[in-house]
Amino acid sequence: MALKKPLPTAGRTLGPLMALLLTLAASQPVQARGYTSTGKCAGYPRLAIGSPAGTCVGLVADEAHGLRFPRRVLEIAPGRLWVLDMGGWMPQQGKLIELRLPPDAATPANANTTAKAVQAQVLLDKLNYPSGMVRGPDGRIYIGEADRIWRAAVPAPGQPPRPEVLAGNLPADGAHLLKELAFAPDGSLYVNLGSFSDSCRGEDQKQPVPCPERGGAMPRAAVWRMTLQAGPLPVKEFKLFATGLRNSMALAAMPDGPAAGTLWQGENNIDYRDSKQPPEELNQLRAGADYGWPYCIGRQQNAQGYEKRYDCSKTEAPFMLWPAHVAPLHMLATGSASAYGGQLLVAWHGPGAGGQRIVGFARDAKGLPSGKPIDWLSGWDEKAGLRPRGRPTGMAVDHAGRLLVVEDFNRSLLMLMSEAGTAPAASAAPR
Secondary structure (H helix, E strand, C coil): CCCECCCCCCCEECCHHHHHHHHHHCCCCCCCCCCCCCCEECCEEECCCECCCCEEEEEEECHHHCCCCEEEEEEEECCEEEEEECCCCCCCCEEEEEEECCCCCCCCCCCCCCCCCCEEEEEEEEECCCCEEEECCCCCEEEECCCCEEEECCCCCCCCCCCEEEEECCCCCCCCCCCCEEECCCCCEEEEECCCCCCCCCCCCCCCCCCHHHCCCCCCCEEEEEEECCCCCCEEEEEEEEECCCCCCEEEECCCCCCCCCEEEEECCCCCCCCCCCCEEEEEECCCCECCCCCEECCCEECCCCCCCCCHHHCCCCCEEECCCCCEEEEEECCCCCCCCCCEEEEECCCCCCCCEEEEEEECCCCCEEEEEEEEEECCCCECCCECCCCEEEEEECCCCCEEEEECCCCEEEEEEECCCCCCCHHHCCC
16 A cells, blocks of 8 residues: 655654753752652652552652653663653643653652652653664564554663654544554564544444445555565555454564464444443554454354344454453563563553553463452552542553553553562562
8 A cells, every 4th residue: 555645744853942941940849739648769769559569659750740641651771761641632732841860769758749859851842642662683673553553773771762654644634543553573564544423323323334434546444564674665565454453552463482472452442331242352453464353242142223234253353351441452472481470461441340550461382461359459440548549541661671651641651670670580480
């Protein structure tokens, strides 16, 4: 497919004065939304969130650092973090923020902010619903806005990156306009193109078969694969990979083991008023496969409005079912030698039964996710004067093996680590 000319307005650098003003503003103490420190976690304010024995959860950054609606975090160099902040559900409000951590967090106990310990600087603003951010095998950082995918080399500290657009004029309307990105070990870049609607119901309240969102020049409710190459035309091919996927904000490829290279998707399923239906799904994605949206839910059952109208047996069955409405918003496939034991980590953002936590799924002898969800961050319900309800949206592992977690509604960046500030000990990994 030929790629369209990118939009010229998305992504602009701030002037040095504005960047300085944000850095100065970050030095003013502002309490993170709903959190109260209960002591120290390796120098950071300690939060009352459940974690494995010998570990703790520290508050690294919050509203004082300019966080408004953070969705992704990535360590680009030791002590340098990039945070993609959407700013809210309005176009062109997003920012790319760089956080620089001190060698050790000299923050007083019981402080509710880390503003004096962590420096913040806006590198780019006016981004259009930025949501996907990954490091490519070439060392460059790849970022997905609603309407475009671009990459950039890591610049010097505090300097804005120089975007090189790979795909522009992507569909950026409807209910599921955010783009998620995931690299496979072979260098393929997978991109989420979420559905326009919840269940393909039009203004006339009809649900046509076939659903028009799945057709046209650029079908939605799908995952696409981008093949990259060296030279002046970096995109060799950008084509449809798998269909029938309502919103693939949780997308990850196994990095090693017997199932290395397999692609996994956490499905945010159709919205029912029933708190127990329909289940969310973990799908193993295969080229050309159809996973059923909007016609099918769960174990190849017809969705509401499609009873006796579509044969769900010809769609791909989910690999695993998850509780309804937990809303998987990010997945991270960890290496077998990591502190996380090769688990597939998932941010469950939603209020459904078992949601509001970070869970992991161990890999079996075939390298596939298996068993019951394993808690990494839990006990994250709302408790007045102590903590808000957990709202995890994105994760990353830093050079020391510590787990970074961003929350959108709570406007915070958290870190899971050992009591000494290092990676969780392998023995601490929940089983």
